[in-house]
Amino acid sequence: MTIKRYWGTFLPIALALVMVDCSLPKKVKFKNPVDTRDRQIDYQTKKTYYFEALGVSVSNEFDGARLNGANQLNDSTITLYFAPENTPINKSPYYAFETWSELPRQVYFEFEYPKEFRHRYKPKRKKNGEWGIVDSVNVIKSDKGRMLRLMVDREPQLIAAQEINSSDDVEQWYLQHILDSNDFVHLGSAGQSSLGRNIPVLDIYRGSPEGKPIVVLLTRQHPPEVTGFFAFQEFVETVVESSVLSTEFLSKYRVLAFPNLNPDGVDLGHWRHNSNGVDLNRDWSKYRQPEVENVVSFITEISKKDGGEIILGLDFHSTYEDVFYTNKTRRGTTLPHFIDDWFERLEKDIKDYEVNEKDSNSNKPVSKGWFLYGQGAVGITYEIGDHTPKERIVEIGEASSLAMMELLLEK
Structure with missing residues (x-):
């Protein structure tokens, strides 16, 4: 009687736990694990700062903004304070603010960061709908970091470390440039972020x-x-363009492209982390963060459902210079010769281009290691330099996409 009561109570729970566990993506072991449990973040206060004596306003009330404080220093200078969502964090101070003035005038904006951080990104400006790099003569070194000399007027202008591409901007891109008139592109969702973004x-x-x-x-x-x-945009646009190569490639292969893996961090103006204060590219082991868990689940379930082997993973990032981070292990992977052949093609197809490769098997739980250890596939971290000209990025993105398709069709 006691045994029957025990199993009658707990067997359904046990079965449910087994079913849940089976549905979770397979965890992958790494030599140097990273704790990716939630960590507290500091939210920036969204507001518009108005400096009456100057007639100047400064705001962070838009997606992708990063401004933690603003104070008038003197009759021509406003100090702007920028801080990360939490620490420790990479030394990559990000900033993004909007400014305008009642009357045309010249203003100096002094950038201030916490003492352990130094200025990294050249200021970009968006005015009248167009982005451009601020002329270096108007970027002045200061004790606190950098000082920006700027002419302001009634027309608001955005100043940012990098061009702002919010979740809405990303959505508009793929709706207009990828999905429009391409019935072979299927828009789906891998789930939601921690804050419920798609x-x-x-x-x-x-x-x-x-x-x-x-x-x-x-x-x-x-x-x-x-x-x-x-580079990701150009790569995907090349894959879907109306060409004999693209048609042949997509008749044989399938591409799963994720254009915004960290929508919370993007819209919150974070330096690096998601809304739980975690670097997502350290979570490709135990999948403690919903973004990585959902993406990994989506990829593996698609592969299992339709019997498609995962053969290649490219993770597009930015750093100080153009570089490809690869795994040393090639033999026994899905495409043992792809990396060497791909890089050879890039140097052949792009004028005055030399591949910068840094190869080492991933010790920390990053995506390229997940592709290798979890799938036996080729994984590459595809990095573009912070200040690589956009024309060059377009050239590299297109050439690398064409070379990938051609090489895989030769396989």
């Missing part, structure tokens, strides 16, 4: 998806790394 996925193939080998494209794990996102 994690979009572009599922790209022609004909039936069944049995097609899968190429995975990721970007925006780290919010300010926008130059990597630009």
Whole structure:
């Protein structure tokens, strides 16, 4: 009687736990694990600062903004304070604010960071709908970091470390440039972020998806790394363009492209982390963060459902220079010769281009290691320099996409 009561009470719970556990993505071991449990963040106060004596306003009331405080220093200078969402964090101070003035005037904006951080990004400006780099003669070194000399007037202008591409901006891009008139691109969702924002996925193939080998494209794990996102955009646009190569490639292969893996961090103006204060590109082991868990679950479930092997993963980022981070292990992977052949093609197809490769097997739980250890696939972190000209990014993104398709069709 006691045994029956025990099993009658707990067997359904035990079965439910087994079912839940089976549905979770397989965890991957790394040599140097990272604690990716939630950590507290400091939210910036959203407000518009008005300096009456100057007639100047400064605001962070938009998605992608980063401004933690503003004070008038003297009759021509406003000090702007920028701080990260939490620490420890990479030394990559991100900033983004909007400013305007009642009357045209010249203003000096002094950038101030916590003492352990130094200025990194050249200021970009958006005015009248167009982005451009602020002339270096108007960026002055100061004791606190940098001082920006700027002419302001009634027309608001955005100043940011990198061009702002919020979740809405990303959505407009793929709706207009990828989905429009391309019935072989299927818009889906990998789930939601910690704060409930959508994690979009572009599922790209022609004909039936069944049995097609899968190429995975990721970007925006780290919010300010926008130059990597630009390369991702060109890469995807090349994959879907109306060409014989694209048609043949998508008839044989399937591409899962994730254009905004960290929508919370992007819209909150974070330096690096998600809304739980965690670096998502350290969570590809135990998947404690919903963004990574949802994306990994989506990829593995698609692969299992349609019998498509995951063969290649490219994760687009930005850093100080153009570089490809690769795994040393090639033999026994899905594409043992792809990296060497791909890099050879890039140097051949792009004028005056030399591949900068840094190879080492991933010790920390990053995406390129997940592709290698978890899938036996080739994983590459595709980094674009902070200040690589956009024309060059377009050239590299297009050439690398064309070379990938051609090489995989030769396989």
